[in-house]
Amino acid sequence: MAKTQTQRLGIFMALAVVMAATRIHLSLFQHDIWDASWGIFFLAGFWLRGSARWAFPLLMAEAVLVDYLVISNQGISFWDHYCVSAGYWFLIPSYFSLWLGGSWLAARKPGLNARSLGFAAGALLVSWLACYVISNGSYYWLSNTVPQPRSIGAWVSNMLDWYGFFLQTTALYVALGLMVHGLVVQLSQLLGHADSSKLSH
Template sequence: MNTTLQRAIVLSLLALLMAATRSHVFTHFTPVPDASWAVFLIGGFYLRDWARWAFPALMALAVAIDWMVIRGQGMDFFAHYCVSPGYWMLVPAHAAMWAGGHWLRRHYTDASPGALARLAAVVVVATATCHLFAQGGFYWLSPAVAEPTVAGWAANYGHWFGPYLAATAMFVAVAAVAQVLSEVVARHAGPARQRKRG
């Protein structure tokens, strides 16, 4: 499988994952959490050479999904509770996740305890930064928060950080296991091919 085909498959899977999980983001009642933040981190890892167009494409998909869900509820997109000037802070929020994945890829050679430690650190730092933009944008720029205060913002940030971190970590862990398995298969396939040639 060539690199272009691999990237196309990864991009397609990430788009499907986001479409399947983000469609519930405005109802807050779903058995499967929103995978969007993990999608951008994983995209930054696998699609860094396509970043100029893959990131905007995934960002456009996220907005399109939000628009379809809100319109499907019979509401005007721009009149929805979650769509305010702060909504557009999702662009730097998702960019923070993408940058985390990009940094991780630059420092990745193969599966190892060091790589796992870097992954864990990146998931926490990128998610905290993403949450800072996403939650902060809504809290400080949305008319839904009548009297914003630093204490209120900090309490809100802390309340939602854990669930977002858990959801992101869950999806990234699945991707990490898939990466390790692909490396194991590739290592075993190499000697097998050499034996057949011999």
């Protein structure tokens, strides 16, 4: 579905708002909202394919800015926080792998059928796995907070401890986004059919 630049900007703004709101870990009914960042980068690649030159850097800058504000508001220096290490900068290729997964899916021009659902699941799983291995691995091997000695076995064990949460969270947001996409596509088709019917009369 072709998009105008105005539509792309609208989609970008909506994604940016959701990422900021969830990355800050706002409390809703005394429960933390799960961070939507991973799902956002996949959906951005899907909806904003062809706009990576401006959209990806802006989303990446937003993610870093939110992290900086959250950490600073805790009275901690950004570089002293346990989540920030040399591995922090590997979030760029981590998130870009999700963008590429969404972009690859968009290039397949998915419809509302089982084949497209399979493409979506495959694209998400492959790009999510790349993101997870890069982000988890860079933190494990480069962070000063990980106890010594490090080992491949301990790294794999660490990944296995967390993969379910990150996969579930990412899949949830992507599923919600693709449901919205499906509804918009169907609504556009219905409106287009209605307009063509009026013209035929």
